[in-house]
Amino acid sequence: MRRRNVLLIALVVAFVLLVLALRWVGQPSRVAGLILAEASKSLGLEITAAGASEYRLRGTPMLLLRDVVARQPGAPTPLLRAERIQLEVPWATIRAAGDDLTVRRIELDAPQLDIAALQRWLATRPPSETRIPTFTDGLRLVRGRVIGDGWSVDALDIDLPALYPQRSLSAQLRGRFVSGTLAAPFDLEAALTRPAANAGLGLTGSVGVEQAPWSLPMRLTLSGRVHDGDDGLGIDIVRLGAAARYRNGDTELPFVFGLAGPLRVHEGEVRMSPLGFALRGRDAIPSLHARGGFAFGDVLALQLGGLIADWPKAWPELPEPLESSVSALPFRYEYRGRADLSNTSAMQLQRDATRFEGRFRLPEVLTWIDAIDNGTPLPPLAGHLSTPRLEIPGGTLEGVEVDFTPTPGEAMSP
Template identity: 90%
Template structure:
């Protein structure tokens, strides 16, 4: 009788535990909470999913999370938010308990990544060799956003058909770079020799720069090597070539240009130094080559030091003896201000013994170029010209100093 009672009690307890377990498993939010808690512990993050969660066990197991937030404990800014994250994991991956990183598919809706918060978290992680997962059915990301220091990438869509650690991959990447009044839509095909540091990277497609009333659509190709180090993420040995067209109202000026150098992204800023730059234009666009660098965060800092091959024929003619000279024109250019180049630029230009130091605002100069056939022959800039000899209207002046201001025009004192 005692054995029967003990067996009956055991059966009742087992059934009760089974009912409780089924009830607990039948609540996706609890399952999701447990999974996110364990994932957060392993990553040193607080990960929550405030929205309704779902999971599926038949076939390929699936977990769907909504309103996901991941942050460092105590951090004010999350490093990741997402409206929806869906994971499909084969049973073999689940049974492997982390030894197998094969995932069937990942989908993300409206993820938002904060670069500065991400890099702060990365700095706290112990050194380790990154493990690249296998995505047999790839990744789809829609309406994403990446937030940097003074800039963002909005409306980001990524379509990655598949990912394998030791194989090449390709993806379609679309989005819109935004900073202050400057915008840059892009639609690119991306390729990697493998998903790892020092892998070969290739990009090709359309990119634009827009700052009304002007725009700069272009087609570009880029190659380089993926970089990931203490100085940030980026691309080494960049070779970029682009066919571009400046447009402003009725004005349309074609040109081509190229860039070379290492690109770095660190603490939310993007920079390239040393930088090699070459421009080949016609009409009002000069041909030149230069070296220098730039950094881009809250402000854009740009410096170039190079040579203009010749004075563009569409620009106002120079006085003699500068007009007859066949010498190239060394120049230096510096800018620090808003990303649309609307703040004051400084430029130094020289031909033989003649030197001109100028300051100007690019939008005003572009407007002058647009109306160069109808407007004033003097560009809207302030500057100082010094030359040992100047010929004007048959007269020869020596030891000439010329000061130019946009408001007063030209004042000369020989």
């Protein structure tokens, strides 16, 4: 009789526990909380989901989280926010307890990634073997945003049909790079030989640069090798070629250009040094080649030095003997300021024994180019020119020194 009573009590307790467990499992927020707690512990992050959560166990298990925030403990800036994250994982992956990283599909709505916060977190992680997951039905990201130092990528959409560790992959990327009043919309197709460091990378598609009142649409092709090191993420052996067209009102100037060098993104800053640059233009666009470097974070810093092949025919005619010379024009260019190049640029230019050092603002020079047929023959710049000899109608000048000074309303800051 006592044994029967004990068995009956045990059955009742087990039934009550089962009811309580089912009730607990039936509350998605508690399931999501348990999963996020384990993920937070594993990743060294604080991960929360303030919105209503959902899950499904039939078929392929699915977990949906809303209003997700992930940050380092104590960090003021989250490294990730997202309106919605949906994860579909096969039962085989769940039973494998980490030995199998196969995921059916991941969807992210309005994720926001802070590059500097991400890299600070990555710097705290212990070295471990990199394992690439498998996405059998791919990844979809919509309305994303990546935040750098002084720049962002907005309205980012990524469509990745599938991902396998040892296979090539392709993806579609759309978005809009923004820095101050400058914007650069893009629509690109990307391809990787495999999802790993040192893999071959290819990009092709359309990119535009927009800064009212001008725009610069272009078609580009880029190739390189994926880099992941202590100096940041990036691309090695970059080779970029583009066909572009400068537009401003009725003015339209086509040209092509190329870039080469290593690209790095570190602590929110983008840099490329050493940089090789070549430009092939016509009309008012010169042809040149140069070397230098650039860095872009809270400001844009650019340095170039090289040779301009010849004085563009659309520019004002030079006095003799400069006009008859067939020598290339060595130059140096430096800039530090806003990404739209609207701050003051410094230029050194030489032809034979004639030298010029000056300063100018690119928007003013572009305005001058647009009106070059009807406006003043002198570009809007400040500087100093020296030449041993100039021929002018009616005579010859020797030992010439000329200072260019803008009008008071156009005075340029250093």
